[in-house]
Amino acid sequence: xxxxxxxxxxxxxxxxxxxxxxxxxxxxxxxxxxxxxxxxxxxxxxxxxxxxxxxxxxxxxxxxxxxxxxxxxxxxxxxxxxxxxxxxxxxxxxxxxxxxxxxxxxxxxxxxxxxxxxxxxxxxxxxxxxxxxxxxxxxxxxxxxxxxxxxxxxxxxxxxxxxxxxxxxxxxxxxxxxxxxxxxxxxxxxxxxxxxxxxxxxxxxxxxxxxxxxxxxxxxxxxxxxxxxxxxxxxxxxxxxxxxxxxxxxxxxxxxxxxxxxxxxxxxxxxxxxxxxxxxxxxxxxx
Numbered sequence: 001x002x003x004x005x006x007x008x009x010x011x012x013x014x015x016x017x018x019x020x021x022x023x024x025x026x027x028x029x030x031x032x033x034x035x036x037x038x039x040x041x042x043x044x045x046x047x048x049x050x051x052x053x054x055x056x057x058x059x060x061x062x063x064x065x066x067x068x069x070x071x072x073x074x075x076x077x078x079x080x081x082x083x084x085x086x087x088x089x090x091x092x093x094x095x096x097x098x099x100x101x102x103x104x105x106x107x108x109x110x111x112x113x114x115x116x117x118x119x120x121x122x123x124x125x126x127x128x129x130x131x132x133x134x135x136x137x138x139x140x141x142x143x144x145x146x147x148x149x150x151x152x153x154x155x156x157x158x159x160x161x162x163x164x165x166x167x168x169x170x171x172x173x174x175x176x177x178x179x180x181x182x183x184x185x186x187x188x189x190x191x192x193x194x195x196x197x198x199x200x201x202x203x204x205x206x207x208x209x210x211x212x213x214x215x216x217x218x219x220x221x222x223x224x225x226x227x228x229x230x231x232x233x234x235x236x237x238x239x240x241x242x243x244x245x246x247x248x249x250x251x252x253x254x255x256x257x258x259x260x261x262x263x264x265x266x267x268x269x270x271x272x273x274x275x276x277x278x279x280x281x282x283x284x285x286x287x
Contacts, residue, residue, distance in 0.1 A: 002036035004068040004092075012065065024063035024091075029071075029101050030055055033087040036073035037105045041083060050083065050107040051115065057087070057103035067091040069100065081109040121179035123220065125227045128164070128173040128185070136175055136185045137162035143210030147245070161208060170194050174227060176211075176220055184211040186224045188231060198240055198263060198275050204232040206239050221248075225255050234280045240265070243272035252276045 005011075011028045013019030018027055034052055041050050063069055069091045077084040089101035128136060141162050164173060164185075170193050176184035186209040189196040199205035206228045211220045229237055237257070241248050249259075256278045263275035 001070055001072050002032055002039055003070040005032055005070075007063050007065050007067045007069060007091075009065055021062075022065060024067070024069065024100075026057070026059045029059055029063075029069070029089060030057050032069060032071040033057060033073065033089055033101065033103070034105055036071035036087060037083075037085045037107055040073040040075060040085060041107070041109075044109060047112055048109055049112045049115070050109050052105060053108050054106035055103070056105075057101055059101050061091075061098065061100040063091045063093065063100055067093050070097070073105070076104075083107050083109065123176060123178055123223055125174055125176045125184075125223060128168060128175045130165075130168075132175055132182060133164040133168060135182055136173070137164040139182060139212055140164075140185055140208055140210030143213060146213040161210075167195050167208075172231070173208075174224065176224055178215075182212070183215040184220045184224055185209070186228060188228060197267075198265065199238050203236045203238050204228070206237065209239075221251055222255065225251065229255065229278065232280065236280060237278045238263075239276050240273040241276060243274060249274070249276070252278070 007024045009015060009022065011024055012022045013025040014022050016025040016027050018025045034055070037052070038050065044050065069089055071087065071089045073085045073087045075083060076086045083106070085105045085107070087101075087103055087105050088099060090097035091100050092098075141158050144158070144161055167173065167187060171190070172188040174186050174188070175182055187195070187207050189199060189205045189207060191199045191201050191203060191205075195207065196205050197207070206225075209221065209224055211224075238260075239252065239257075241252065253276075257276040258278070260275045260277045263277075265273050265275070267273060
C-alpha cells in the first residue's frame, strides 16, 4: 500500500492542466498507483530496480481537496523480468473507503546502473559560445562555493571566477554539456597571457575548472581534464591546486600529473597553491 495521500490544490486537475475542476488529477492518481507497485516489489536482486512500461487505469470517481487516498498493488503475473499488477485506489469521502480507481500496471526489472547509463545523454565538451558566458560563470562560482567554501557574490575572487566574458577573448574556455544542460567548464591558458599564473614556455595551464555540484561523481571533472590534455598535444599541462584539496589532487595524479613542489606558490597570505605537472608522454587515466 502507498499513502494515505491527502489531496491538495497542487494535486488537482486544474494544477496539472489535465482539466479545469479542483479535484484529484488523473495523472496524480496514476503516480500514486505506480508508487504502490514500486513498494509491492520486495525481492529485487542487488543493483536492480523496476521501471513502468504500461498503465491501464480507470479513474472512477472524483476526490475533492482534503480527501485521503490510499493506493494498493497486487502482483497478478510475473514472467522473468516482467511484472504485472492489479491496482486499486480508495478515498475516505463518504461511508468508509470508496473505490476511486482501478486498473493494471506493468513494470520491468532492470539493472539500475546500466539503465541509467543508457538513458543519460552523452557528455559533450566543446568551446563556449557567448550566450553561455553568464551561466558558465555562475556554475563555476557555485562549484567553488560548494567545494572550496568560496564566500558570497561580493568576494573579489568570486568576481574573477564569474567573469567568463573577460577571459574568453584571450583564453580557450570549454564547457561540458549533457543534452542541453550545462554541467561543467574549464579554461585553458597560454604562457604570458592574462590570467596565466604558473605555465612556462611549452606548457598549457588550466584554471577555473568547475562542475555543477548536482553532477559530482559522474566523471565530468575527469572528462574535462582529459580534454585539456588532448588539446595540449605535445605540450606539458600544469595547474594549481589549493592546499588541502585532496580530491582534486587525486584526480590529477590519476591522469598522469605529479606534484612539482619547487613551483608551489602563495598568491595571498595564508593560501598555499600546489603545482601539478603532466608531461605529454604520460598515459591518461581511465574511469
